[in-house]
Amino acid sequence: MSPNRQNQLPATNEDTSGPYFPIAFGDPALEDLTRFEVGMVGQATGTPIILRGKILDRHGDLAHGAIMEFWQANAKGVYRTPATKDNPDVENWFHGYGRLRSHTGYYEFRTILPGAVAERAPNITITLFSDGISRVVTQMFFEGNDANADDPILQTVGEDAPKLIARHDGRTAKGEEVYLFNIVMAGDGETPFFDDLES
Amino acid sequence: MTRQGRLLEIGPTDNTSDQRTPRQLLRLIPEEARASFIPVVPARYASNPHEWDMTRVAPDRPRADGVPIEVTGSVKTQSGAPVRHALLEVWSANHYGRYRHVEDMSGLQLDKNHLGLGRVLTDEDGNYRFLAISPGAYLARPDIGRWRPKHIHISVSGGASRLITQMYFPDEPNNQSDPMAILMGDAFERNIGKPFEPANNDLDEAYRFDIVVGGRNATYFE
Numbered sequence: 243m244s245p246n247r248q249n250q251l252p253a254t255n256e257d258t259s260g261p262y263f264p265i266a267f268g269d270p271a272l273e274d275l276t277r278f279e280v281g282m283v284g285q286a287t288g289t290p291i292i293l294r295g296k297i298l299d300r301h302g303d304l305a306h307g308a309i310m311e312f313w314q315a316n317a318k319g320v321y322r323t324p325a326t327k328d329n330p331d332v333e334n335w336f337h338g339y340g341r342l343r344s345h346t347g348y349y350e351f352r353t354i355l356p357g358a359v360a361e362r363a364p365n366i367t368i369t370l371f372s373d374g375i376s377r378v379v380t381q382m383f384f385e386g387n388d389a390n391a392d393d394p395i396l397q398t399v400g401e402d403a404p405k406l407i408a409r410h411d412g413r414t415a416k417g418e419e420v421y422l423f424n425i426v427m428a429g430d431g432e433t434p435f436f437d438d439l440e441s
Numbered sequence: 442m443t444r445q446g447r448l449l450e451i452g453p454t455d456n457t458s459d460q461r462t463p464r465q466l467l468r469l470i471p472e473e474a475r476a477s478f479i480p481v482v483p484a485r486y487a488s489n490p491h492e493w494d495m496t497r498v499a500p501d502r503p504r505a506d507g508v509p510i511e512v513t514g515s516v517k518t519q520s521g522a523p524v525r526h527a528l529l530e531v532w533s534a535n536h537y538g539r540y541r542h543v544e545d546m547s548g549l550q551l552d553k554n555h556l557g558l559g560r561v562l563t564d565e566d567g568n569y570r571f572l573a574i575s576p577g578a579y580l581a582r583p584d585i586g587r588w589r590p591k592h593i594h595i596s597v598s599g600g601a602s603r604l605i606t607q608m609y610f611p612d613e614p615n616n617q618s619d620p621m622a623i624l625m626g627d628a629f630e631r632n633i634g635k636p637f638e639p640a641n642n643d644l645d646e647a648y649r650f651d652i653v654v655g656g657r658n659a660t661y662f663e
């Protein structure tokens with residue numbers, strides 16, 4: 243808890259998204275960050291990747307209807323935020339924020355392999371909203387990256403680190419590197435989640 | 442004592458909450474990794490100018506069944522700064538408690554004039570306004586007779602401010618038994634719209650719902 247909490251307005255409670263988050267709010271441009279907008283010239287630099295996997299509940303069943311949000315640095319390791327507005331390595335055609343609703347519990351997200359930010363291994367922050375929970379947040383890493391060994395997040399989860407590392411599964415004919423990453427929301431094999439509100 | 446993250450609670454009588462709520466303590470984020478956990482949502486969303494009126498499917502179509510209401514309020518961070526140009530994505534059931542979502546299998550009555558969703562943006566001062574049909578309550582657990590009270594879902598995305606919440610209605614009998622309301626305890630009060638007299642006699646009810654986006658993310662770039 244921050245010490246000046248008494249000067250702050252009480253926050254509106256987070257609540258479950260419920261099962262009926264409108265599919266109509268989906269935006270194809272946020273489900274594939276390798277191209278900025280459908281039918282437009284302009285794309286991010288870097289290695290295109292396909293990140294795919296399952297979202298599972300504590301019985302090992304697919305957690306259908308979950309909303310996933312992704313947040314990452316660009317290929318040069320720069321996040322696009324108010325703090326990096328004047329950084330020459332920010333790219334016009336890459337904002338690093340993705341969102342999709344997984345109808346079945348399987349998901350597929352196309353993006354660019356993020357670069358390493360200082361002191362960190364390349365990673366993607368994943369926020370999940372779904373029926374039954376408000377939000378949970380985790381961070382995933384890439385198999386085979388040498389920087390994983392020294393990453394503070396992977397160190398803080400200790401023996402659970404493999405649960406945060408996506409498995410490399412080859413390369414498509416088009417040259418996309420494929421990574422597999424399952425999220426277990428609860429129970430055996432539970433993915434470590436992080437307290438982004440309080441920490 | 443070592444600081445630890447929270448243990449999330451499971452909503453009573455909520456099967457999905459039992460299936461999906463993490464059982465481990467949340468892990469605290471090391472300070473050097475803090476910034477990486479703060480998504481900044483790009484200002485790229487479209488909102489059609491007519492979407493603020495969710496009581497009809499289009500400006501030239503009739504109003505849906507039920508009670509037309511106005512919902513208005515401000516969006517602020519906990520330090521009181523207005524969240525300007527934030528996107529509110531709104532969805533709610535019709536007068537009969539039915540969503541126009543392909544996965545709503547309740548069999549409750551559809552209303553051909555009700556779409557039940559829309560997007561609005563906050564203005565320069567962080568204020569928003571929309572019209573909706575007062576949603577019906579619906580039976581969430583027929584086996585134990587537990588209802589979901591009337592509610593409107595609202596998702597807020599504005600820079601580093603991110604919140605998905607629901608606005609509830611005052612004095613509803615089903616408020617007490619709602620799993621999420623039970624978890625909120627006394628703080629549930631904050632999620633109830635405050636009635637006021639509608640200025641427009643075209644509307645039956647009006648509610649003020651001021652939203653405060655909590656947590657460290659919302660204020661990180663202030």
Ligand SMILES: [Fe+2]
Pocket residue numbers: 260262592594
């Ligand atoms: Fe709902």
